[in-house]
Amino acid sequence: MTQKTKTIPTNKPVVAVFGATGHTGRFVIAELLRREMTPIAIARKALSEAEFPEKVVRRQATVDDAALLNQALHGAQAVINCAGPFIDTADAIASAALRAEVHYVDVCAEQISASKTLEKYAWPNPDKLYCRSYCPRHPKVHEVVFALVDEVCDAFEADAFHAGMDEVFYIGEDQCPRCKGRNKAELFAEEVLAIHDHLQAAKRQLWLWGDRLLDGKLTGLGEWEASRNDTYPAVDLIPKDVVICDWHYERADPTAVYFAMKGLDVVSCAWKNPDAAIAQVKDMVRFRESSTPQMKQHFQGVVETIWSGSGDFLDQYYGRKPANEPKNAGYTESKCFVRMFEEIANLK
Numbered sequence: 001m002t003q004k005t006k007t008i009p010t011n012k013p014v015v016a017v018f019g020a021t022g023h024t025g026r027f028v029i030a031e032l033l034r035r036e037m038t039p040i041a042i043a044r045k046a047l048s049e050a051e052f053p054e055k056v057v058r059r060q061a062t063v064d065d066a067a068l069l070n071q072a073l074h075g076a077q078a079v080i081n082c083a084g085p086f087i088d089t090a091d092a093i094a095s096a097a098l099r100a101e102v103h104y105v106d107v108c109a110e111q112i113s114a115s116k117t118l119e120k121y122a123w124p125n126p127d128k129l130y131c132r133s134y135c136p137r138h139p140k141v142h143e144v145v146f147a148l149v150d151e152v153c154d155a156f157e158a159d160a161f162h163a164g165m166d167e168v169f170y171i172g173e174d175q176c177p178r179c180k181g182r183n184k185a186e187l188f189a190e191e192v193l194a195i196h197d198h199l200q201a202a203k204r205q206l207w208l209w210g211d212r213l214l215d216g217k218l219t220g221l222g223e224w225e226a227s228r229n230d231t232y233p234a235v236d237l238i239p240k241d242v243v244i245c246d247w248h249y250e251r252a253d254p255t256a257v258y259f260a261m262k263g264l265d266v267v268s269c270a271w272k273n274p275d276a277a278i279a280q281v282k283d284m285v286r287f288r289e290s291s292t293p294q295m296k297q298h299f300q301g302v303v304e305t306i307w308s309g310s311g312d313f314l315d316q317y318y319g320r321k322p323a324n325e326p327k328n329a330g331y332t333e334s335k336c337f338v339r340m341f342e343e344i345a346n347l348k
Ligand SMILES: [Zn+2]
Pocket: 134, 135, 136, 137, 138, 172, 173, 176, 177, 178, 179, 180
């Protein structure tokens, strides 16, 4: 079976919806139209003219016909899978999305299907890493990123925004026509500056993780806690009013001094290791005490970071749930938090 897959004349995003005639599919189509995008309604049965408004492109495909799915996604930038049971559809539609090189999203609430999809398609990639390349020079990237930043900042009435930018393993990749061959530190710093300037226009401050600004080879900190992909010279290129979150989760590496000496404000960040957290508190105090007024101002303190849900953290903090590290009960986010703040409370 074949069907016409003519070019869709629009400069707005084209989004395919698989399972378009279902309960959720209809909501998704309506929302795409409300956002002035062009939906491609894909259903298992042929769609009649009366089924959707004229602007909706109608196509027919089933999960067991890969060629037909390929045709159905023609011209789309993304596909939203609304057709359950997802255990029967997610793999076929995600594969079709990969073949078509378009984004895949589903509205799955089936845990087994979601975990299978993530296992097969997301983690880890062939480098054993979890992330994908972000192109700072894509002409539309900031349209998306800034809108997201603004929405989050507005919702939380924030005067500072932590943009992350840690563990950027891929930047300036050879596959990118815009970034290929570019200096990676400059690309990274350019992006920091772009986000910084956007936030500054709304009188908001930018916070960042520090790992991309440390030399992973020289320090021996490796490719996660520091940079082995040549972004670290960016430390001299970024604006001086960015706050650096200097995370070290196993040892209290004294790299806060390095950031301070670059003229940057810095906070040391702990996670689960109470000994490292206590050392970070003590170091912060010592760095301040043994610094000139010019340097002292940069040592801004410590932060406890958690990488679980806040609910889980609070349950452990209040003893409603056992520690999430059964082998080493003292080595948890909540224990680290408690001991870090005990150390702070004991300061003169
Ligand atoms: Zn790029």
